[in-house]
C-alpha cells in the first residue's frame with residue numbers, strides 16, 4: 092500500500108468511526124502532502140459515507156449514526172470546499188439553479204455539486220432542500236437559468252422528480268435539466284424526463300458543458 096492509499100484508508104476509517112478531530116487533522120495533513128481534495132473526497136470520505144449507508148441498510152447503524160456522519164462530513168467540507176474550488180478552472184459558462192427534490196433533505200452531495208459548478212464558471216443559485224416543483228420553476232425563471240440541477244437521494248423522491256420536470260415544462264422554463272444522487276441513474280433520468288444525468292459532481296461538469304453546447 093502506498094502512503095497515499097494508507098492515508099485515504101485512514102480517512103475512511105476515521106469517517107466511519109466519527110472521529111471528527113482526528114479526521115480533520117488527517118485531512119489537513121493529506122492536503123499538505125499534496126493529495127488532491129478531490130481524491131480525499133472520493134477515495135476516503137465518500138467511501139466512508141457509503142459504508143455508513145450500508146451499515147444503515149443492514150440495521151447495524153441507525154439514524155443517530157447517519158446524522159453523525161453528516162455532521163462530520165459538513166465539518167470536513169469546510170476545509171475541502173475551498174481547496175476543491177481553487178483547483179478547478181473558471182470561465183463564464185451559464186446560470187444554474189440547484190436544489191434537492193421535494194421531500195428530501197440530503198444536501199452534502201448538492202453542496203459538492205454547487206462548489207464544483209461555481210469553480211467551473213457557472214453562476215449557481217442554491218435553492219436548498221425539500222424544494223417544491225413550483226419553487227424550481229419560479230427560481231429558474233427569476234435568474235433566467237440555462238440549467239436546473241436536481242439532487243435526489245431517496246427512492247421516494249423519484250416521483251417528485253417527474254413532477255418537477257413536468258412542471259418546468261408546463262411553465263415553459265427554457266433550461267436543460269440534470270439530475271443526480273444516490274438513487275438515480277441513466278434509466279431513471281430517462282423515465283422522469285430529465286435531459287442529463289451524471290454519477291458525480293466531476294462527471295457533471297463535462298456532461299453539462301456538452302449539453303449546453305449542443306443547445
Ligand code: B12
Pocket residue numbers: 137140141142143144145147148154157158159160161194195196197198199200201203204240241242243244245246247269270271272273274288289290291292293295
Ligand atoms: C448522511 C445521510 C443522511 C443525513 C443527511 C444530512 C445532510 N445534511 O445531507 C440524514 C441523517 C439527515 C439522513 C436522513 C435520512 N436518510 Co439518509 N443518508 C445519508 C448517507 C449516509 C450519506 C449521503 C451523503 O451525503 N453522501 C455523500 C455525498 C457526497 O454523496 P451523494 O449525495 O451521493 O452526492 C454525490 C453524487 O450522488 C452526485 N450528486 C448528488 N446530487 C447531485 C445532483 C446533481 C444535479 C448531480 C449532477 C449529481 C449529484 O454528486 C455528489 C458528489 O459527487 C446515505 C448513504 C449513501 N450511500 O448515500 C443515506 C441514505 C441516502 N439515506 C437514506 C434514508 C432512508 C434516510 C431517511 C429516510 C432515514 C429515516 N428513516 O429517517 C432520512 C430521510 C430524510 C429526508 N426526508 O431526506 C437511504 C436512502 C435509501 C433509498 N433508496 O431511498 C440511504 C441511501 C441510506 C441507506 N443505504 O439506506 N440521511
